Amino acid sequence: MNEIFSRNILIDKIGLIGQKKLYNSKVLIAGLGGLGSGVIANLTSLGIGTLGLIDFDKIELSNLNRQFIHKYNDIGNLKTTSASNWIKSYNPKIKTYIYNTKLQNDDCYYIIKDYDIIVDCFDSYNSKFLLNKVAIKYNKILVHAGVSEFQGQITTIIPNITPCLNCIFENTNNLDNYNIKGIISPTINITAAIQANEVLKIILDLENTLKGKLLTFNLTNYKLKILNFEKNPNCLTCKSI
Numbered sequence: 001m002n003e004i005f006s007r008n009i010l011i012d013k014i015g016l017i018g019q020k021k022l023y024n025s026k027v028l029i030a031g032l033g034g035l036g037s038g039v040i041a042n043l044t045s046l047g048i049g050t051l052g053l054i055d056f057d058k059i060e061l062s063n064l065n066r067q068f069i070h071k072y073n074d075i076g077n078l079k080t081t082s083a084s085n086w087i088k089s090y091n092p093k094i095k096t097y098i099y100n101t102k103l104q105n106d107d108c109y110y111i112i113k114d115y116d117i118i119v120d121c122f123d124s125y126n127s128k129f130l131l132n133k134v135a136i137k138y139n140k141i142l143v144h145a146g147v148s149e150f151q152g153q154i155t156t157i158i159p160n161i162t163p164c165l166n167c168i169f170e171n172t173n174n175l176d177n178y179n180i181k182g183i184i185s186p187t188i189n190i191t192a193a194i195q196a197n198e199v200l201k202i203i204l205d206l207e208n209t210l211k212g213k214l215l216t217f218n219l220t221n222y223k224l225k226i227l228n229f230e231k232n233p234n235c236l237t238c239k240s241i
């Protein structure tokens with residue numbers, strides 16, 4: 001096992017102790033589309049030992065410009081099955097738990113209770129705000145990301161401590177046209193890689209995470225910004241706990 005991760009272990013900030021911590025961590029990946037594909041590839045490569053996989057969707061031809069863990073022959077199959085098969089073929093020692101379900105409300109403690117960190121790879125605003133509510137309600141760390149065309153954003157939410165997604169972008173209705181915008185693979189893969197790096201930094205307690213900060217980038221001009229946010233004292237999601 002250690003030989004697979006020998007190049008990780010050579011890094012001072014990881015080492016054998018850090019690699020064991022990664023292996024003993026449990027991360028829930030919410031959404032197995034483009035972001036989910038990139039997050040899965042990076043978290044398995046980092047050696048996270050247990051991955052939970054949530055999605056209810058089946059693979060379609062239009063997914064294949066970015067959802068690279070799903071293949072042409074998987075079209076019509078469940079994304080949870082395809083993702084789990086990809087992980088097993090990459091490293092059979094990684095445990096996977098699949099939840100072939102659509103989150104409809106915040107009553108899902110049975111899914112998230114065993115995980116240390118949730119990674120938001122959903123593709124619709126409504127699902128993202130619901131996942132944010134779930135993380136706040138059950139006190140779980142959430143690594144949020146959003147992508148559109150050439151732009152990506154990432155932040156890490158620590159319930160009670162950092163602003164939540166609703167503190168930063170107040171949720172309004174009619175935001176759910178988000179997932180019909182265009183998107184390219186480079187935007188998604190960079191965003192997913194940063195989400196995975198956040199997971200690594202949180203597990204190993206490294207400095208300079210995106211807790212309370214929103215990283216945004218634009219691949220048309222390569223501009224990258226890190227914005228600071230404060231908790232919104234009137235945030236209904238934060239107030240609800």
Ligand SMILES: [Zn+2]
Nearest residue numbers: 164167235238
């Ligand atoms: Zn909030």
